[in-house]
Amino acid sequence: xxxxxxxxxxxxxxxxxxxxxxxxxxxxxxxxxxxxxxxxxxxxxxxxxxxxxxxxxxxxxxxxxxxxxxxxxxxxxxxxxxxxxxxxxxxxxxxxxxxxxxxxxxxxxxxxxxxxxxxxxxxxxxxxxxxxxxxxxxxxxxxxxxxxxxxxxxxxxxxxxxxxxxxxxxxxxxxx
Numbered sequence: 760x761x762x763x764x765x766x767x768x769x770x771x772x773x774x775x776x777x778x779x780x781x782x783x784x785x786x787x788x789x790x791x792x793x794x795x796x797x798x799x800x801x802x803x804x805x806x807x808x809x810x811x812x813x814x815x816x817x818x819x820x821x822x823x824x825x826x827x828x829x830x831x832x833x834x835x836x837x838x839x840x841x842x843x844x845x846x847x848x849x850x851x852x853x854x855x856x857x858x859x860x861x862x863x864x865x866x867x868x869x870x871x872x873x874x875x876x877x878x879x880x881x882x883x884x885x886x887x888x889x890x891x892x893x894x895x896x897x898x899x900x901x902x903x904x905x906x907x908x909x910x911x912x913x914x915x916x917x918x919x920x921x922x923x924x925x926x927x928x929x930x931x932x933x934x935x
Contacts, residue, residue: 760822763927765934766815770805772798772830790826799833806838818842818934820862822926823849825904828867835862843933845926848903851878857885864893865929867922869901869915894929896922 760767773779773789775797780786802821809819820843823831828849835844836852841862848868864886868876879895886893898905898918905915906922 760930763930765820765930766809766812768805768809770802772801775801787826799830799837802830802834803838806834806841810840816934820844820930820934822930823847824906825849832864835860835864838862843930845929847906847922848872848875850875851882854881854885857882857891858889860886860889860891863929863933864891865926866893866895867906867925868895868897869903869905869918870897870899871901872903875903894925896925898922 771779772793773786776789776792780789806819806821809815810817819838819841821831821834821841822845823829824847826849828846829851830849831844831846832849832852834841836856836859839859839861843865844862845865846867849866868879870876876897879897883893883895898915898921901915901918902913904910904913906919908914908916908919
């Protein structure tokens with residue numbers, strides 16, 4: 760994001776446990792042990808920190824991948840001043856919370872990601888009912904984590920490039 764000209768902050772959710780380890784399996788295990796409310800509060804505080812900066816124009820966006828995509832969705836629910844949220848294959852929040860979302864959303868899913876995609880229909884219906892401004896993209900032939908270029912069995916270059924360009928354009932539209 761910083762390379763694209765945005766002020767960027769990347770909170771390490773695992774910093775209370777010593778930081779994110781290089782081993783992704785260990786990181787996943789550690790994420791499951793976080794106190795969900797304390798973790799959400801840390802991310803909400805990160806948004807507040809960004810808003811307090813003198814070089815911030817007051818428009819805040821967030822982007823997350825996988826677990827972080829779920830966190831982006833939670834920030835959209837819990838931060839009414841958030842301007843934009845982008846979730847890459849993130850778990851959807853409770854559909855009953857869709858009416859709390861004031862941010863514009865951009866949602867990216869791999870067409871082959873049956874587990875995460877199972878939640879799309881209920882969530883999308885709730886977004887429509889709540890009048891949330893959202894764009895949902897499903898990339899045919901792409902798996903969960905299709906944007907992760909360190910995972911050759913999942914990485915889908917075409918989907919990743921298209922999703923990233925959509926993300927940058929969305930942020931330029933909503934945050935600048």
